[in-house]
Amino acid sequence: DGGITQSPKYLFRKEGQNVTLSCEQNLNHDAMYWYRQDPGQGLRLIYYSQIVNDFQKGDIAEGYSVSREKKESFPLTVTSAQKNPTAFYLCASSPQGARAETQYFGPGTRLLVL
Amino acid sequence: LAKTTQPISMDSYEGQEVNITCSHNNIATNDYITWYQQFPSQGPRFIIQGYKTKVTNEVASLFIPADRKSSTLSLPRVSLSDTAVYYCLVGDKDNDMRFGAGTRLTVKP
Numbered sequence: 394d395g396g397i398t399q400s401p402k403y404l405f406r407k408e409g410q411n412v413t414l415s416c417e418q419n420l421n422h423d424a425m426y427w428y429r430q431d432p433g434q435g436l437r438l439i440y441y442s443q444i445v446n447d448f449q450k451g452d453i454a455e456g457y458s459v460s461r462e463k464k465e466s467f468p469l470t471v472t473s474a475q476k477n478p479t480a481f482y483l484c485a486s487s488p489q490g491a492r493a494e495t496q497y498f499g500p501g502t503r504l505l506v507l
Numbered sequence: 508l509a510k511t512t513q514p515i516s517m518d519s520y521e522g523q524e525v526n527i528t529c530s531h532n533n534i535a536t537n538d539y540i541t542w543y544q545q546f547p548s549q550g551p552r553f554i555i556q557g558y559k560t561k562v563t564n565e566v567a568s569l570f571i572p573a574d575r576k577s578s579t580l581s582l583p584r585v586s587l588s589d590t591a592v593y594y595c596l597v598g599d600k601d602n603d604m605r606f607g608a609g610t611r612l613t614v615k616p
Contacts, residue, residue, distance in 0.1 A: 424602075481548070
């Protein structure tokens with residue numbers, strides 16, 4: 394089956410701890426995205442990448458970091474600098490990201506702070 | 508970035524047609540209009556996209572007037588399973604499009 398997988402489904406973070414959320418796609422898409430969603434709110438763009446080894450900040454990049462070493466993988470690290478990390482995190486991909494294309498979303502990871 | 512405005516919520520009954528309107532007064536010439544559907548604790552799912560006039564697929568229709576300053580998503584004969592949040596996005600690149608708060612549609616029996 395082609396698609397996007399995110400793991401884990403639930404993740405708990407302790408104070409001062411960095412945590413990494415996994416996102417993998419086998420759709421052969423060039424572009425990948427990370428969004429954050431707070432309860433009752435829309436999605437906000439954290440980071441995006443249109444090609445391997447390149448990524449750009451979105452609207453709320455502070456406290457987050459990403460890497461894009463492989464086409465199929467785009468992990469997101471929530472650092473200790475992110476003071477309010479509790480949210481639902483969604484990863485997406487699209488063929489090229491160069492024009493309005495359908496974005497395909499993963500099932501999401503819910504991050505909770507202990 | 509083109510800003511969109513949608514109603515916060517709508518209620519409907521099973522079997523009715525639902526029309527959700529989105530305003531995008533500062534839409535640019537190259538911008539497309541895209542709608543997504545999101546169920547609780549899931550990622551959004553693409554519904555339909557258009558540039559002008561009317562687009563129809565097996566799920567919905569999208570009506571866009573000539574001035575393109577608004578668009579209407581039409582869901583024919585909704586069922587309980589259509590209860591979800593619907594987002595209207597405007598842009599010409601994926602990283603230019605923004606998800607607002609969306610419209611929370613509740614379909615009642």
